[in-house]
Amino acid sequence: MSGVFSPTRAKIKERTLRTDKWWLEPAITFGVLFSFIIYATFRAFEGANYYKDHLISPFYSPCLSEACVPEATIFGWTPVSAEIFNFALSPALIILIFPLGFRMTCYYYRKAYYRAFWLSPPACAVAEPHTKYTGETRAPLILQNAHRWFFYAGLLFNVILTYDAVISFKNVEGQWGHMSVGSLVLVASSTLLWFYSLSCHTCRHTVGGRLKHFSAHPIRYKLWSWVSVLNHKHQQFAWYSLAAVAFADIYVRQVATGAWTNFYFF
Amino acid sequence: MARKLNLRIWRGDATDGGLKDVQVDVNEGEVVLDVIHRVQATQMGDLAVRWNCKAGKCGSCSMEINGKPRLACMTQVASFEEGETITVTPLRAFPVIKDLVTDVSFNYKKAMEIPAYAPPADLKPGEARMEQVDVERSQEFRKCIECFLCQDVCHVVRDHEENKKSFAGPRFFIRIAELDMHPLDILKNRKRTAQEEHGLGMCNITKCCTEVCPEHIKITDNAIIPMKERVVDIKYDPARMFAGLLKREKRS
Numbered sequence: 001m002s003g004v005f006s007p008t009r010a011k012i013k014e015r016t017l018r019t020d021k022w023w024l025e026p027a028i029t030f031g032v033l034f035s036f037i038i039y040a041t042f043r044a045f046e047g048a049n050y051y052k053d054h055l056i057s058p059f060y061s062p063c064l065s066e067a068c069v070p071e072a073t074i075f076g077w078t079p080v081s082a083e084i085f086n087f088a089l090s091p092a093l094i095i096l097i098f099p100l101g102f103r104m105t106c107y108y109y110r111k112a113y114y115r116a117f118w119l120s121p122p123a124c125a126v127a128e129p130h131t132k133y134t135g136e137t138r139a140p141l142i143l144q145n146a147h148r149w150f151f152y153a154g155l156l157f158n159v160i161l162t163y164d165a166v167i168s169f170k171n172v173e174g175q176w177g178h179m180s181v182g183s184l185v186l187v188a189s190s191t192l193l194w195f196y197s198l199s200c201h202t203c204r205h206t207v208g209g210r211l212k213h214f215s216a217h218p219i220r221y222k223l224w225s226w227v228s229v230l231n232h233k234h235q236q237f238a239w240y241s242l243a244a245v246a247f248a249d250i251y252v253r254q255v256a257t258g259a260w261t262n263f264y265f266f
Numbered sequence: 267m268a269r270k271l272n273l274r275i276w277r278g279d280a281t282d283g284g285l286k287d288v289q290v291d292v293n294e295g296e297v298v299l300d301v302i303h304r305v306q307a308t309q310m311g312d313l314a315v316r317w318n319c320k321a322g323k324c325g326s327c328s329m330e331i332n333g334k335p336r337l338a339c340m341t342q343v344a345s346f347e348e349g350e351t352i353t354v355t356p357l358r359a360f361p362v363i364k365d366l367v368t369d370v371s372f373n374y375k376k377a378m379e380i381p382a383y384a385p386p387a388d389l390k391p392g393e394a395r396m397e398q399v400d401v402e403r404s405q406e407f408r409k410c411i412e413c414f415l416c417q418d419v420c421h422v423v424r425d426h427e428e429n430k431k432s433f434a435g436p437r438f439f440i441r442i443a444e445l446d447m448h449p450l451d452i453l454k455n456r457k458r459t460a461q462e463e464h465g466l467g468m469c470n471i472t473k474c475c476t477e478v479c480p481e482h483i484k485i486t487d488n489a490i491i492p493m494k495e496r497v498v499d500i501k502y503d504p505a506r507m508f509a510g511l512l513k514r515e516k517r518s
Contacts, residue, residue, distance in 0.1 A: 004424060006427045007280075009361060111472050120421065121421040121425065127424075127425055128425045132426070133429065135470050137465075146502065147498075212448070231487065
């Protein structure tokens with residue numbers, strides 16, 4: 001018997017005496033994240049319907065495989081073979097580790113999925129079901145310390161997805177100066193990704209949080225102050241950007257399959 | 267005007283105990299500690315409860331109210347539904363002594379393990395000067411009233427008694443952060459010891475400490491995560507790894 005049922009502690013048989021709906025938040029988190037995982041897995045393996053008329057799905061950008069639609073590549077650069085060990089590799093599978101790794105190691109998502117998926121703990125002051133706990137001190141969870149690596153990779157991805165959003169301001173014939181619903185969707189998606197990245201705790205630390213003397217580094221202190229303002233909303237940006245990326249992919253897919261028509265404003 | 271309140275109070279000691287139902291008068295504006303005192307005065311003369319300032323500043327009356335770690339003196343009875351039974355228990359992460367009083371000496375032992383503020387040797391008393399921007403970050407952590415609600419709710423020790431020997435807990439992570447961010451503190455190894463001796467790596471950022479803090483200290487965002495990032499600086503930072511700095515540091 002360990003934890004709240006340890007011999008020296010108050011003898012209370014309930015795992016929690018909370019009377020509020022403490023299970024609601026982890027249940028919703030589980031539902032939303034699990035749905036996203038199912039959809040993202042399906043899309044990552046689909047290997048099609050990711051490009052149409054200068055719109056590219058964020059799940060497939062940058063498109064680095066020889067299997068990529070030529071228009072979806074960055075200046076035709078395809079360094080990765082279409083097949084690995086005779087297995088046709090979807091272009092998404094090559095790159096998804098980076099955004100996935102960034103979110104998996106994100107300090108906000110850690111809270112969300114440790115609570116919702118691993119029940120460690122399911123909610124505050126609700127006893128967890130595990131008999132042992134070592135936290136993030138051993139493999140595999142010690143890899144959470146790689147968040148900074150994924151943060152830098154994520155910034156590069158944001159640049160590329162912003163480039164994709166700019167490219168979407170072309171019409172079907174490839175002429176600049178046109179805007180469609182798809183352009184708005186990609187701009188919203190890339191903008192929210194920037195907010196998500198810039199509000200990240202690692203970003204806050206990197207720009208100034210690591211300092212001991214703010215007064216000796218006034219510019220970095222200012223940057224830290226700005227990022228701190230964004231950081232207060234990191235949880236919201238995490239969800240908004242996830243929803244925006246998922247919707248951008250759905251939109252591009254629907255347009256690519258012909259189910260939806262990409263309406264041009266001008 | 268007084269009304270009747272249904273209260274369930276845990277009574278007992280380390281050997282045995284249970285929840286006892288009582289009905290007690292409650293007046294408008296009263297807090298849970300008021301009604302506990304009324305129970306003590308009128309129905310349970312030997313009820314043990316630790317309290318002191320009744321103003322949310324001494325951190326003595328920490329207990330669990332309807333399962334949530336809270337200060338009894340800062341919990342308004344009116345915040346519960348009328349007719350709702352309020353359950354009051356001792357902190358469930360610490361050994362119980364009697365009724366609502368627990369043995370929180372674990373925290374004092376952990377406090378002694380944190381090396382004290384270490385100013386430069388040539389800095390004489392009265393000579394220390396700091397600018398406001400440098401003070402602000404640490405000042406947030408100095409608001410701590412040592413109620414130990416964060417320690418109580420932290421599942422690392424609450425749900426795993428065996429972790430107490432290797433985990434200092436959120437209250438002491440803010441102490442380490444406060445010192446590591448202090449411009450005049452010269453102790454170099456606070457980051458490494460935070461990770462390797464005080465169990466910073468065991469924290470999985472579920473933010474319960476922040477949720478229960480009566481002083482609204484952003485324990486996770488402003489202390490624990492920054493300390494984890496400082497540990498990354500010295501142990502896992504990609505740029506430093508590529509530069510080979512880690513190896514050089516280890517040698518030195």
